Amino acid sequence: xxxxxxxxxxxxVYSLTEExxxxxxxxxxxxxxxxIYPTKLATCVVRFPAVRQTSGPGIAHFLGGGKDSKxxxxxxxxxxxxxxxxxxxDGKSLSSSGDPTDEEHSDPxxxxxxxxxxxxxxxxxxxxxxxxALGTIKKKSISRPKQNIRTTTSTFVTRLQSIDGLxxxxxxxxxxxxxxxxxxxxxxxxxxxxxxxxxxxxRITFSAYPTCHAVNLMTASPEALDIxxxxxxxxxxxxxxxxxxYARLNKQGCICNSPCxxxxxxxxxxxxxxxxxxxxxxxxxxKERDDGSFTPREPEARSSTRTNGNANGSGSSSSSIxxxxxxxxxxxxxxxxxxxTMPKWHPVTNVHLGRSAKSEGFKxxxxxxxxxxxxxxxxxxxxxxxYLAVVAExxxxxxxxxxxxxxxxxxxxxxxxxxxCAWSPDSQFLITGGQDDLVTIFSPVDQRVxxxxxxxxxxxxxxxxxxxxxxxxxxxxxxxGEDNKLILWDFSSGALHRPKLMPSYQQRxxxxxxxxxxxKRRPDAAEGSTLHLPPALLAEEDGISRYHGAPSRNEVAxxxxxxxxxxxxxxxxxxxxxxxxxxxxxxxxxTKCWLRPMEVRPRASRLKLRNPGSPNGIQ
Numbered sequence: 250x251x252x253x254x255x256x257x258x259x260x261x262v263y264s265l266t267e268e269x270x271x272x273x274x275x276x277x278x279x280x281x282x283x284x285i286y287p288t289k290l291a292t293c294v295v296r297f298p299a300v301r302q303t304s305g306p307g308i309a310h311f312l313g314g315g316k317d318s319k320x321x322x323x324x325x326x327x328x329x330x331x332x333x334x335x336x337x338x339d340g341k342s343l344s345s346s347g348d349p350t351d352e353e354h355s356d357p358x359x360x361x362x363x364x365x366x367x368x369x370x371x372x373x374x375x376x377x378x379x380x381x382a383l384g385t386i387k388k389k390s391i392s393r394p395k396q397n398i399r400t401t402t403s404t405f406v407t408r409l410q411s412i413d414g415l416x417x418x419x420x421x422x423x424x425x426x427x428x429x430x431x432x433x434x435x436x437x438x439x440x441x442x443x444x445x446x447x448x449x450x451x452r453i454t455f456s457a458y459p460t461c462h463a464v465n466l467m468t469a470s471p472e473a474l475d476i477x478x479x480x481x482x483x484x485x486x487x488x489x490x491x492x493x494x495y496a497r498l499n500k501q502g503c504i505c506n507s508p509c510x511x512x513x514x515x516x517x518x519x520x521x522x523x524x525x526x527x528x529x530x531x532x533x534x535x536k537e538r539d540d541g542s543f544t545p546r547e548p549e550a551r552s553s554t555r556t557n558g559n560a561n562g563s564g565s566s567s568s569s570i571x572x573x574x575x576x577x578x579x580x581x582x583x584x585x586x587x588x589x590t591m592p593k594w595h596p597v598t599n600v601h602l603g604r605s606a607k608s609e610g611f612k613x614x615x616x617x618x619x620x621x622x623x624x625x626x627x628x629x630x631x632x633x634x635x636y637l638a639v640v641a642e643x644x645x646x647x648x649x650x651x652x653x654x655x656x657x658x659x660x661x662x663x664x665x666x667x668x669x670c671a672w673s674p675d676s677q678f679l680i681t682g683g684q685d686d687l688v689t690i691f692s693p694v695d696q697r698v699x700x701x702x703x704x705x706x707x708x709x710x711x712x713x714x715x716x717x718x719x720x721x722x723x724x725x726x727x728x729x730g731e732d733n734k735l736i737l738w739d740f741s742s743g744a745l746h747r748p749k750l751m752p753s754y755q756q757r758x759x760x761x762x763x764x765x766x767x768x769k770r771r772p773d774a775a776e777g778s779t780l781h782l783p784p785a786l787l788a789e790e791d792g793i794s795r796y797h798g799a800p801s802r803n804e805v806a807x808x809x810x811x812x813x814x815x816x817x818x819x820x821x822x823x824x825x826x827x828x829x830x831x832x833x834x835x836x837x838x839x840t841k842c843w844l845r846p847m848e849v850r851p852r853a854s855r856l857k858l859r860n861p862g863s864p865n866g867i868q
Contacts, residue, residue: 253817583621621642704734
């Protein structure tokens with residue numbers, strides 16, 4: 250039953266129903282310069298309103314009485330308000346320096362961690378990074394980029410292709426619609442899953458290579474979509490494809506000119522997002538701010554305190570509290586801390602130096618983290634928005650407390666570098682793929698490696714949890730690799746055997762209740778080869794190490810694949826899950842949609858549906 254168009258899983262048969270292939274405008278140019286940056290996927294479900302059933306004017310008059318004229322007046326007032334809002338948005342600057350208290354960080358449903366960390370008192374509180382610095386939160390209209398991509402004269406955007414009648418096309422949509430976004434070569438595509446024509450809705454060609462992108466699921470609506478695209482030049486584009494408007498951030502690499510490797514929106518935030526770069530840095534941006542004058546500090550020249558009065562920013566290694574007695578002569582160790590450079594408009598800097606929030610104009614970046622001396626491969630937020638997982642080419646997985654800007658733990662790979670990572674929907678587990686051909690399951694709460702998944706025969710390119718097949722007992726996730734295999738995995742934490750050599754007293758109740766007490770690796774190991782990890786050294790007497798070495802094979806349980814599907818074509822680079830399908834993408838930009846099997850109901854249930862009048866379903 251299994252062939253090139255289908256594969257069998259325990260829940261049924263998955264079928265290839267559609268393919269999205271990027272059209273080649275200039276085949277000779279593509280052949281001369283093949284894609285050097287892998288294709289990445291992003292999906293977004295937008296709920297469009299259902300079609301409104303309208304009745305005749307006579308019936309409406311009798312049913313509604315004299316409400317018809319009042320409704321028309323209200324509609325006219327709403328139209329006037331919308332026009333005024335649009336005029337204000339078109340005429341205002343993207344900078345938020347006019348009124349910093351109007352920063353759009355309000356969240357109708359913030360996470361519990363964010364609620365606990367937000368404070369309006371002018372005390373020294375590092376948890377204010379993802380919250381307004383001072384004052385109360387004011388609700389304002391949603392801002393949009395001000396530049397029109399259809400009429401732009403910028404050389405950064407070279408071509409735009411859209412389907413005919415884009416507005417009519419979107420207005421005809423009903424209920425839930427799943428949009429697909431992906432990059433290939435110098436193009437960025439916007440398509441719809443499940444539509445009959447497989448041509449993209451929108452195709453934008455840039456003068457630089459798009460390397461990563463992310464869609465803000467919190468602000469997604471039929472009227473607007475917030476997308477951030479990163480490029481190999483370090484530039485960023487904030488794109489709103491429905492209105493056709495955009496804005497450039499980090500223009501010409503004014504903040505960081507290293508290639509962008511991954512982008513993630515801060516959960517429950519309409520404006521903040523993180524960008525990782527190939528130089529080992531992570532930068533927090535606000536989509537509504539302009540680029541500011543900023544120069545990150547070098548770790549070797551750090552000051553003894555977290556904040557200072559220099560013009561561009563202030564440096565820190567790991568502590569979020571000023572420490573006048575710290576040793577400034579010691580070099581920064583990327584395995585034990587992250588180096589934070591806070592700009593002068595950083596909320597902590599303003600409070601610590603006694604500055605008013607209105608005395609400084611808020612600019613980008615929000616904050617700057619130097620995480621590794623090697624390139625960062627991928628980043629992933631926990632679903633509560635507090636913890637950030639970072640994998641880098643130095644062969645380490647780092648867990649960072651985003652609110653306090655501190656490194657909590659650092660885990661070594663079994664062999665080579667990590668390439669990708671993803672959190673489970675309940676934020677209890679973290680999976681990584683790497684150059685060791687393994688998918689590794691971590692438990693940050695228990696501070697240990699739970700299991701390793703063996704099935705790939707080459708580098709793992711992408712991992713992703715399947716929320717539709719994950720419940721309280723069993724977790725389902727998928728992975729793709731350069732061996733062109735799509736592999737589905739199931740694991741249950743209760744069914745796995747505990748590692749033999751893992752002492753029970755190393756468990757902890759909370760990821761932030763205590764720091765790691767594992768052995769520490771040599772400080773210069775981050776600059777060396779990641780293929781042969783050096784032996785661990787004892788922790789320093791005056792400090793606590795956050796580094797965890799990789800356990801051996803006989804210490805960790807092994808998970809076997811549930812499904813192994815070989816997909817013909819170019820190297821696979823991305824995998825993603827939607828409510829109805831599994832998506833895979835290749836390096837050449839070919840995206841395949843594998844439809845999930847239909848749920849099979851028991852025979853008795855089918856008979857009852859067929860004969861609802863009979864108690865047993867049989868007449």
